Structure formats: structure tokens, C-alpha cells
Amino acid sequence: MVKPADYQPxxxxxxxxxxxxxxxxxxxxxxxxxxEQALTPRLRRANRIRSIQASLEIENxxxxxxxxxxVIEGKRILGHPREIQEVQNAFAAYEAMPTWRASEKHDFLAAHKTLMQSLVNEARHYRSGDVGIFRGEQLVHMAPPADRVPTLIANLLAWLKNTAEHPLVSSCICHYEIEFIHPFADGxxxxxxxxxxxxxxHWKPILAYLPIESVVRDRQNDYYQSLALADQHADATPFIEFMLNAIKEAVEEAGTSDPVTDLVTDPVAALLKAISxxxxxxxxxxxxxxxxxxxxFRKNYLYPALQDSWIERTQPDTPTSPTQRYRLTRKGLTWLKP
Known part of the structure; x- marks a missing residue:
């Protein structure tokens, strides 16, 4: 048995x-x-909501x-109760992050409980059975046996606590190892x-408010391919390279975006003019x-315009309707014709 102090991913x-x-x-x-000045509380909250929506969209x-x-604002919507619960749980988990330490088992299990409460019976508990991950009907990953999970997670968290690796790299490794071990039945x-x-x-506090998950969602095929490559080679390197690239893209986008959220960004302005x-x-x-x-289009044009109420859906109760249209709100019309 590999001792935690000896483990090396x-x-x-x-x-x-x-x-x-x-x-x-x-x-x-x-x-x-x-x-610190650009990311106002309003923008931090908006970015967190983008992160939550993107992470959950990856999970269908x-x-x-x-x-x-x-949902996060406490409003009633037409939606599946499970999906609404997933949003509420995810928001609670992201808000609780400042209280957790990444190398602590207790915090790791508490995070899973927060994410999965009222969704699964095994929230906060490691899986008790073996599991395979499928894409369609194809088995793409067979997780380690259930009886090895506690030791594997203990090794990972001990490595994370003691590693001198750059946090950018150690965060990617931890992400990959969790997916590889698949410690829980769900989540x-x-x-x-x-x-x-x-x-x-913990490396750069501001990274808690950059929607890296949105980049992963937009590059979902690459995300899964990098996981598959890492599995095939029994080496996390392909996944680390992908995630570092995704983080870089998220930081680049944040650095070039308009920090003044009360003004219409260039993409949103173009969208408002197009709809008229x-x-x-x-x-x-x-x-x-x-x-x-x-x-x-969704990330830079449509979602920001909807979120700041510049536009609205013609069928708000059925957002994915094939006949859905978008029109300017009174706020959007006022901006278009000052």
C-alpha cells in the first residue's frame, strides 16, 4: 500500500x-x-452565476x-425540481468556499454534501459500488474499485497539502484525480x-470570480477528450495542458472585458442594434x-443582454422553444432611442 507521504500523481x-x-x-x-475596483460585487455575483450555470450545463x-x-434571486421559475435544487446547492457550495481547505477530507466531504443534498441519498459518503463512465453506450473509464476510494482520496489530499507544485498545476492535477477516482456515486x-x-x-482570490467553468463548457468536447487521453496514458499531462489553456482563456477574456457593468458592452450594443x-x-x-x-454568441452577446435585462424572450416560460424569439425590453428600447 502506498503511504500518503509517498504518493505522487x-x-x-x-x-x-x-x-x-x-x-x-x-x-x-x-x-x-x-x-479589486473592476470586479464590483454585482459583477462578482454575475460571474459566479455564469460559473454555476456552465458547470451544471456540463452535467446536462x-x-x-x-x-x-x-433561482438564485429566490424567484419562481418553470423548471424541473431536481435542476432547481442543483442550482441552489451549487450556489451554496460556491458561497461556502472561503470556509473550506482543499487538503482536508472533512471539507471535501462537506462540499459534496452541500452540492448533492436532497439529490442523492449518499451525499457526503464515498460510493459503495463499482462504477464505469459511459459516453452513449461506450465505456470510456472504469473507476477504481470502491474499496480503494478512501485510500486514494487520502493519498491525493495528503499530496495536495505537502506539494511544492505551482497551484495552477496542482489544481489541474487534483481536478483530474477526482474525476479518475470518481469517489462518489454522483456529483x-x-x-x-x-x-x-x-x-x-487560495493562490489568487480573484480567480474565485472568473467563470473558468464557462470556458470548459464551451470546449466540452476538448475537456472530455483530454480526460480520455490522460486515462489512456495513465498520465494527467494532457488534462493539465487543456485546463491551463482554459484558465488562460478565462483570464484573457476578463482582462479585455468592459468592467463597467452599468454600461452596454460592445457585443451587447451590437446585438441591440441588430434586433432593433x-x-x-x-x-x-x-x-x-x-x-x-x-x-x-451565447457567452458574449445573448447571455449578458438577458442577464442585464436589455432583451427578453417572447416565450419566457419555454426558453428552449424552437419558435423562441428575442426582443428589446423597455430598457433596451430606451438605450436604442435615447
């Missing part, structure tokens, strides 16, 4: 990692000085950013992403904006 620090670490560190040095939660915002993806954010927060006095579908708006990449 399998990975290699590559030149690509070193380059990304240097770039992220340099960007954070420039960004952190501005972020269908609630939109607008609906997730409403492993959610807690893996949450725990990485917790580790990053009409009611348009997603396809029609994207055509008017000459956009073809749907994730970019």
Missing part, C-alpha cells in the same frame, strides 16, 4: 505548461491590480443563465471543478451580426 511538466503558467501569472499580475442541467439567475464532475476553483482561490424594433430568433440575430460560433 503521474504527470510531467511540459514546456507548454511552463509557458502557460508564465503567461497566466503575468496576466494575473496586471489584472489583479485592476480587479437545461436551465438557462436567466433561469439560474432567477464527481461538479466537485472536481469546484475543488480546482478552491485551490486557485423586431423580434428575432437566435439564428436571425447571429446572421445579422455575421456570427457563426454559437458558444461565443
Amino acid at each position: 503521474p504527470y510531467t511538466v511540459t514546456p507548454a505548461m511552463v509557458s502557460d503558467i508564465a503567461e497566466i501569472s503575468e496576466m494575473m499580475g496586471r489584472y489583479t491590480a485592476l480587479a 442541467n437545461t436551465l438557462t443563465l436567466e433561469q439560474v439567475t432567477a 464527481n464532475g461538479r466537485i472536481g471543478r469546484l475543488w480546482q476553483t478552491l485551490i486557485l482561490k 424594433t423586431n423580434a428575432l430568433s437566435t439564428k436571425e440575430i447571429m446572421q445579422a451580426l455575421n456570427l457563426s460560433h454559437r458558444p461565443t
Whole structure:
């Protein structure tokens, strides 16, 4: 049996990692000085909601950013009770992060309980049975036997407590190892992403409010492919490289975004002009904006406009309706025709 003090996760620090670490560190040095003023409480909350919605969407939660915002604000929405509970749990978990230490088993289990309360009977308890992860009908990962989970997690947390590795790298390793071990019957993806954010927060507190999960959601196929490659090679390196790139992308976006959230950003302004006095579908708006990449459109144009009430759905009770259209609110019309 490997003692916790002797455990070493399998990975290699590559030149690509070193380059990304240097770039992220340099960007954070420039960004952190501005972020305390730029990231107002309102923007921090908006970014947290984006993180929650993206992390849950990866797990097939269908609630939109607008609906997730409403749930967190205590409003009633039409949605599946389980999906609403997932949002409430995730928000509680992200809010509780300052009270948790990434290397403590008690906190790790408490986080799982918060994420999964009222959703599974085994919240806060390691799985008791063996499990395989499927994509469709294909088995893509067979997790270690259930009786090994306590030891594997103990080894991981002990390594995390004592490692001298850069937090950018150790956070990626921890995320991957949680997905590999698959310690719980459900909620492993959610807690893996949450725990990485917790580790990053202890390095740079402002990273707790950057929606890295949104980048992962938009690159979901690459996310799963990097996990599969790491499994195939029994080496976390491919996943670390992917996640560092995702973190870099999130920091880059934050550093180039307009920090004044009471003003209309350039993408939202373009969207308002494209819609004008009409009611348009997603396809029609994207055509008017000459956009073809749907994730970019949702993240930079549609979701911010909905969240700040510049536009509204013509069918708010059925947000995914194929006949859904978007129109300017009174606020949007006032901005368009001052």
C-alpha cells in the first residue's frame, strides 16, 4: 500500500505548461491590480452565476443563465425540481468556499454534501459500488474499485497539502484525480471543478470570480477528450495542458472585458442594434451580426443582454422553444432611442 507521504500523481511538466503558467501569472499580475475596483460585487455575483450555470450545463442541467439567475434571486421559475435544487446547492457550495481547505477530507466531504443534498441519498459518503463512465453506450473509464476510494482520496489530499507544485498545476492535477477516482456515486464532475476553483482561490482570490467553468463548457468536447487521453496514458499531462489553456482563456477574456457593468458592452450594443424594433430568433440575430460560433454568441452577446435585462424572450416560460424569439425590453428600447 502506498503511504500518503509517498504518493505522487503521474504527470510531467511540459514546456507548454511552463509557458502557460508564465503567461497566466503575468496576466494575473496586471489584472489583479485592476480587479479589486473592476470586479464590483454585482459583477462578482454575475460571474459566479455564469460559473454555476456552465458547470451544471456540463452535467446536462437545461436551465438557462436567466433561469439560474432567477433561482438564485429566490424567484419562481418553470423548471424541473431536481435542476432547481442543483442550482441552489451549487450556489451554496460556491458561497461556502472561503470556509473550506482543499487538503482536508472533512471539507471535501462537506462540499459534496452541500452540492448533492436532497439529490442523492449518499451525499457526503464515498460510493459503495463499482462504477464505469459511459459516453452513449461506450465505456470510456472504469473507476477504481470502491474499496480503494478512501485510500486514494487520502493519498491525493495528503499530496495536495505537502506539494511544492505551482497551484495552477496542482489544481489541474487534483481536478483530474477526482474525476479518475470518481469517489462518489454522483456529483464527481461538479466537485472536481469546484475543488480546482478552491485551490486557485487560495493562490489568487480573484480567480474565485472568473467563470473558468464557462470556458470548459464551451470546449466540452476538448475537456472530455483530454480526460480520455490522460486515462489512456495513465498520465494527467494532457488534462493539465487543456485546463491551463482554459484558465488562460478565462483570464484573457476578463482582462479585455468592459468592467463597467452599468454600461452596454460592445457585443451587447451590437446585438441591440441588430434586433432593433423586431423580434428575432437566435439564428436571425447571429446572421445579422455575421456570427457563426454559437458558444461565443451565447457567452458574449445573448447571455449578458438577458442577464442585464436589455432583451427578453417572447416565450419566457419555454426558453428552449424552437419558435423562441428575442426582443428589446423597455430598457433596451430606451438605450436604442435615447
